[in-house]
Amino acid sequence: MGSQRKDSFLWGKKEVSGDLTPMEEKQIQVLKIHKNDLLDDIQKLKMEIETVMEEIENFESDEENKHIIKSKQFLCGKKKFNMDPKKGMQYLVDNGLLEWEPQAVAEFLYKEEGLNKTAIGDFLGEREDVHLQILRAFVELHEFSDLNLVQALRQFLWSFRLPGEAQKIDRMMEAFASRYCSCNADVFQSTDTCYILSFAIIMLNTSLHNPCVKEKTTLERFISMNRGINNGGDLPSELLTKLYESIRSEPFKIPEDDGNDLTHTFFNPDREGWLLKLGGRVKTWKRRWFILTDNCLYYFKYTTDKEPRGIIPLENLCVAEVMEPHKPYCLELYNPICKGQKIKACKTERDGRVVEGQHQSYKISASTGEERDDWMKSIRASITKDPFYDLVSVRKRKVINHVSQD
Numbered sequence: 568m569g570s571q572r573k574d575s576f577l578w579g580k581k582e583v584s585g586d587l588t589p590m591e592e593k594q595i596q597v598l599k600i601h602k603n604d605l606l607d608d609i610q611k612l613k614m615e616i617e618t619v620m621e622e623i624e625n626f627e628s629d630e631e632n633k634h635i636i637k638s639k640q641f642l643c644g645k646k647k648f649n650m651d652p653k654k655g656m657q658y659l660v661d662n663g664l665l666e667w668e669p670q671a672v673a674e675f676l677y678k679e680e681g682l683n684k685t686a687i688g689d690f691l692g693e694r695e696d697v698h699l700q701i702l703r704a705f706v707e708l709h710e711f712s713d714l715n716l717v718q719a720l721r722q723f724l725w726s727f728r729l730p731g732e733a734q735k736i737d738r739m740m741e742a743f744a745s746r747y748c749s750c751n752a753d754v755f756q757s758t759d760t761c762y763i764l765s766f767a768i769i770m771l772n773t774s775l776h777n778p779c780v781k782e783k784t785t786l787e788r789f790i791s792m793n794r795g796i797n798n799g800g801d802l803p804s805e806l807l808t809k810l811y812e813s814i815r816s817e818p819f820k821i822p823e824d825d826g827n828d829l830t831h832t833f834f835n836p837d838r839e840g841w842l843l844k845l846g847g848r849v850k851t852w853k854r855r856w857f858i859l860t861d862n863c864l865y866y867f868k869y870t871t872d873k874e875p876r877g878i879i880p881l882e883n884l885c886v887a888e889v890m891e892p893h894k895p896y897c898l899e900l901y902n903p904i905c906k907g908q909k910i911k912a913c914k915t916e917r918d919g920r921v922v923e924g925q926h927q928s929y930k931i932s933a934s935t936g937e938e939r940d941d942w943m944k945s946i947r948a949s950i951t952k953d954p955f956y957d958l959v960s961v962r963k964r965k966v967i968n969h970v971s972q973d
Contacts, residue, residue: 640664649683652690669697673704677726685861687727692735699738706742711750715806716761717768717813719747724819731862731882737958740765756798759966763796766959768810769819776818781905786811796966836860838945843894843932847925852894852932859942862949864900877914879929881950884910886943894932896939900946901928 587595641664648655656672659665665675676687691702709726711719723743729736744761748754755761767789774784784792790807838859843852844866855866855876862882865875879900889899902910912924933939 637664645679645681648690649686652686655686656690669700669704672701673708676701676705677708684726684728685730688730688739689735691727692730692732692739694734694738702739702742706746709746711747713751715809715813716747716754716764717810719743719750720765720768721819733958736955740958755802756800757966759962759969760797760802763959763962763966764793764802764810766955766962767793768814770955770959771811772814772819775815777911778909781908796963798966798969837949838942840938840942841934842866842942845930845932857931859945859949864946864949874915877912877924879910879912879924881946884950886946886950888939888943889930891930891932894930896933896936897930898933898939898943898946899928899930 640662641659644655644659644662644664646655647658656665659675660667665671676682676691691698691705705726706723709719709723711722714722720743729739740762741758744758744765747765748758748761755764771784771789774780786808789811790804793807794801796802836858838857840857841854842857844855844857845852855868856870856872858865858867858875862880864879864881866877866879867875881900883902883904884900885903886898886900889897891897900910902908907927910924910926910929912926912929913921914924915921931942933942
């Protein structure tokens with residue numbers, strides 16, 4: 568019975584197949600061809616998808632590599648800026664990492680981490696017109712509204728380090744005074760008043776907190792110093808008292824440079840070489856490697872040392888030839904105003920602690936008279952005087968003359 572059904576089925580299939588017309592057979596053939604074409608297209612599409620996916624992966628890899636390269640270039644540009652602000656900025660602009668436009672550059676200087684605060688100050692203080700525009704944009708990033716002058720100065724002076732050149736300081740403090748007055752229109756009658764009082768506050772900070780200054784400025788003296796600076800009138804005693812007490816209770820904080828190391832400082836020194844230095848507590852002569860740069864004299868035990876054994880800021884010091892019985896070619900660094908007071912310097916102890924120096928003067932010996940004279944010449948060129956007094960005097964005369972003409 569089963570065999571009969573199977574034969575019947577096979578016979579039926581042959582019968583059905585034999586019933587196809589030539590047209591139907593042709594259509595079936597076309598469908599088979601179309602099916603094969605579709606299978607070929609699907610295979611091609613799979614291959615194209617694989618190719619596209621590979622290209623996407625390569626593109627993402629390239630983009631990642633480009634990002635890595637750009638990040639390395641940006642880091643390199645910041646290091647170059649810390650060593651030489653103008654060259655570093657040029658590198659960043661040339662490599663498309665920063666737009667040479669005042670607002671973009673100002674935001675870079677104000678917000679970017681790892682920039683040397685001294686380098687920022689030097690760059691902002693330049694006199695070219697584009698630098699003045701950058702300075703204005705930089706100052707406008709500070710919000711001084713409803714801050715007293717000391718609070719505003721604390722914020723401003725934390726964002727960079729004031730350069731040593733008087734003209735740069737003048738431009739930067741002029742920009743600060745203008746910005747403060749625009750944020751606090753009812754405090755002072757002119758930007759000159761704000762400018763003069765700002766310098767008075769900075770000098771007060773030095774007077775109250777520099778151990779070299781014997782006679783500390785009193786509140787009465789501070790008020791007296793600032794008489795007549797408000798367009799010929801006096802500022803309220805309550806205001807001056809509040810500013811005085813703020814500085815007396817907390818000195819200005821000087822920002823630490825964000826260079827992570829001192830390598831940039833010694834990149835291009837004014838002078839370097841071996842000299843003998845007389846100890847502070849123990850009066851023995853020791854051979855040290857000296858580097859003169861950035862208005863400071865650094866000394867090391869070995870030329871390979873990464874950190875200096877001592878740092879001598881040269882601001883307001885004098886250098887002169889001095890006679891020593893057993894050292895014929897000596898020079899001496901000293902403070903002409905505070906003789907007998909310790910020079911503001913620091914040294915590194917053997918255990919790594921950084922402590923205040925103990926020298927009232929520094930005696931240094933060269934190997935020849937010519938070498939001593941060359942060092943003295945280089946040191947004199949690096950010594951900076953405090954420019955604040957001259958700047959304030961000029962501005963006070965301007966205010967007095969303006970009032971007398973009115």
